[in-house]
Amino acid sequence: xxxxxxxxxxxxxxxxxRELGKDPFxxxxxxxxxxxxxxxxxxxxLEAGEETDYKVKMAGRLLSKRKHGGVIFADLKDSSGKIQLxxxxxxxDEFKVLRLVDRGDIIGVEGIVIKTKRGELSILVKxxxxxxxxxxxxxxxxxxxxxxETRYRQRYVDFxxxxxxxxxFILINKVLHLIRSxxxxxxxxxxxxxxxxxxxxxxxxxxxxxxxxxxxEKMYLRIAPExxxxxxxxxxxxxVYEFAPCFRNEDVDSLHxxxxxxLEFYWAYIELKDLMDxxxxxxxxxxxxxxxxxxxxxxxxxxxxxxxxxxxxxxxAIKEFGGPDVEKMGDxxxxxxxxxxxxxxxxxxxxxxxxxxxYAKDRFVNPTFVTHFPLDISPLAKKAGGYADRMELYIAxxxxxxxxxxxxNPIEQYKRFKEEEELRKKSDKKGLETMPMDKDYVRALxxxxxxxxxxxxxxxxxxxxxxxxATLREVIAFPTLAREEGIEVIPxxxxxxxxxxx
RNA sequence: GGGCUCGUAGCUCAGCCAGGCAGAGCAACGGGCUUUUAACCCGUUGGCCGCGGGUUCAAAUCCCGUCGAGCCCGCCA
Numbered sequence: 001x002x003x004x005x006x007x008x009x010x011x012x013x014x015x016x017x018r019e020l021g022k023d024p025f026x027x028x029x030x031x032x033x034x035x036x037x038x039x040x041x042x043x044x045x046l047e048a049g050e051e052t053d054y055k056v057k058m059a060g061r062l063l064s065k066r067k068h069g070g071v072i073f074a075d076l077k078d079s080s081g082k083i084q085l086x087x088x089x090x091x092x093d094e095f096k097v098l099r100l101v102d103r104g105d106i107i108g109v110e111g112i113v114i115k116t117k118r119g120e121l122s123i124l125v126k127x128x129x130x131x132x133x134x135x136x137x138x139x140x141x142x143x144x145x146x147x148x149e150t151r152y153r154q155r156y157v158d159f160x161x162x163x164x165x166x167x168x169f170i171l172i173n174k175v176l177h178l179i180r181s182x183x184x185x186x187x188x189x190x191x192x193x194x195x196x197x198x199x200x201x202x203x204x205x206x207x208x209x210x211x212x213x214x215x216x217e218k219m220y221l222r223i224a225p226e227x228x229x230x231x232x233x234x235x236x237x238x239x240v241y242e243f244a245p246c247f248r249n250e251d252v253d254s255l256h257x258x259x260x261x262x263l264e265f266y267w268a269y270i271e272l273k274d275l276m277d278x279x280x281x282x283x284x285x286x287x288x289x290x291x292x293x294x295x296x297x298x299x300x301x302x303x304x305x306x307x308x309x310x311x312x313x314x315x316x317a318i319k320e321f322g323g324p325d326v327e328k329m330g331d332x333x334x335x336x337x338x339x340x341x342x343x344x345x346x347x348x349x350x351x352x353x354x355x356x357x358x359y360a361k362d363r364f365v366n367p368t369f370v371t372h373f374p375l376d377i378s379p380l381a382k383k384a385g386g387y388a389d390r391m392e393l394y395i396a397x398x399x400x401x402x403x404x405x406x407x408x409n410p411i412e413q414y415k416r417f418k419e420e421e422e423l424r425k426k427s428d429k430k431g432l433e434t435m436p437m438d439k440d441y442v443r444a445l446x447x448x449x450x451x452x453x454x455x456x457x458x459x460x461x462x463x464x465x466x467x468x469x470a471t472l473r474e475v476i477a478f479p480t481l482a483r484e485e486g487i488e489v490i491p492x493x494x495x496x497x498x499x500x501x502x
Numbered sequence: 503g504g505g506c507u508c509g510u511a512g513c514u515c516a517g518c519c520a521g522g523c524a525g526a527g528c529a530a531c532g533g534g535c536u537u538u539u540a541a542c543c544c545g546u547u548g549g550c551c552g553c554g555g556g557u558u559c560a561a562a563u564c565c566c567g568u569c570g571a572g573c574c575c576g577c578c579a
């Protein structure tokens with residue numbers, strides 16, 4: 001570790017600043033009256049060499065520092081953008097003290113807007129103040145931070161160095177805002193339902209378990225908000241939605257993170273085709289608002305969100321892309337075919353779904369609704385013919401949404417839960433892929449839930465598409481990683497600094 | 503869970519195949535420079551080669567194990 005040696009210079013400078021009565025860490029505010037984007041917008045028309053008398057007070061992080069003897073150039077980055085600072089020996093206050101200011105420090109400056117002889121719009125700095133001293137060096141100014149692991153573990157450094165990363169999250173904020181507005185304008189209300197649940201449900205997944213010491217009870221982090229949102233329908237809410245953080249104790253890959261956010265919404269008195277119409281309109285509106293077009297490029301492919309979107313039955317999708325006609329196959333034949341493909345499942349429905357994944361899933365680039373799911377893997381949905389009245393939305397080969405006509409018959413719901421319990425007893429998979437009985441939910445249905453349709457949208461995957469990112473981790477600010485051991489911090493490396501701040 | 507790849511200075515990377523003093527650029531430090539923008543020039547500092555074991559006179563390099571990360575497959579609607 002050479003970090004201590006490098007850090008020594010930084011803490012020596014902090015010490016000197018303190019001795020000069022300039023300890024950055026005691027400062028509580030800096031009144032900015034401009035940011036980089038504002039100055040660039042207002043003054044980009046200046047002639048090279050022109051100096052205005054327009055005064056600005058700006059603050060941000062110093063990303064680079066170029067010394068030329070009597071003049072120092074630096075780049076200041078704030079949340080709006082980047083602008084050059086010019087410090088001049090014959091103009092700037094305390095010019096010599098600038099040797100204590102490093103790349104990475106956060107500073108506030110007051111100066112005038114100029115354009116240099118080389119034509120770079122800049123702030124000629126009169127006075128300056130260090131607002132926070134960086135005690136660790138920034139990554140290479142040219143290559144920046146590229147190491148994927150460090151980018152995720154120390155995302156703060158990633159955001160400093162990689163504007164692209166920061167932009168993704170600004171875009172996500174816009175998308176969230178658009179979704180909220182769209183739903184609110186359509187009469188939905190936003191709600192929050194329990195994340196800590198005594199019984200998990202609403203999906204097939206292994207939950208995280210925890211323990212409530214006061215209640216002395218085992219609890220689960222929710223795998224989905226579904227069953228609570230439908231309790232609200234029972235209670236008389238007709239259109240509800242939730243941006244729901246969910247937790248699933250399963251493997252991590254480019255499409256799965258143990259914690260992720262689902263948008264779920266429920267709408268009473270409409271049926272599945274109405275929901276699909278609504279989703280089309282909503283997505284089309286969001287994409288159009290965002291990029292001014294229904295088409296976007298994702299990983300080299302063009303995705304067109306223009307409605308109407310294709311709708312087809314799952315069994316037809318399998319056929320269309322070279323798979324068998326499962327409707328004409330008996331159980332024995334179907335299971336045999338699955339075995340040949342290496343698919344080992346206990347339910348007919350699971351096999352059909354796997355066949356869909358195998359043959360068809362990747363083929364849907366433009367948004368496509370796949371409908372008519374096997375009943376036995378849809379214990380919360382109503383029936384439609386021999387199938388579940390259910391759809392999944394596929395975009396760029398990814399499952400982005402899953403919705404269905406909500407089963408509101410308490411008797412049938414009870415039976416489906418029972419079937420799940422039976423299956424769990426038989427299963428050799430420790431019951432992880434079955435839903436537990438939720439009697440309170442059945443009781444709620446016994447009071448009467450209106451016919452309704454609901455959907456869960458995997459927002460992360462939608463964000464991936466909009467940001468043209470290949471992995472979910474890129475659109476999660478702090479993705480789940482294994483614990484990092486052996487982190488050393490500066491007060492441990494240089495205990496004497498602890499005496500500075502009593 | 504299976505396969506493949508990677509881990510060397512704060513950052514970006516060489517060195518490994520074919521064992522022989524631990525390297526470069528950037529950053530940092532000292533000096534020069536009043537219009538640069540990857541500034542430049544001269545000099546200096548900086549290493550648990552992820553970790554543990556083995557082979558060897560000698561290991562960053564070869565072998566085994568292990569930890570972390572990435573990609574693919576399986577699994578997770």
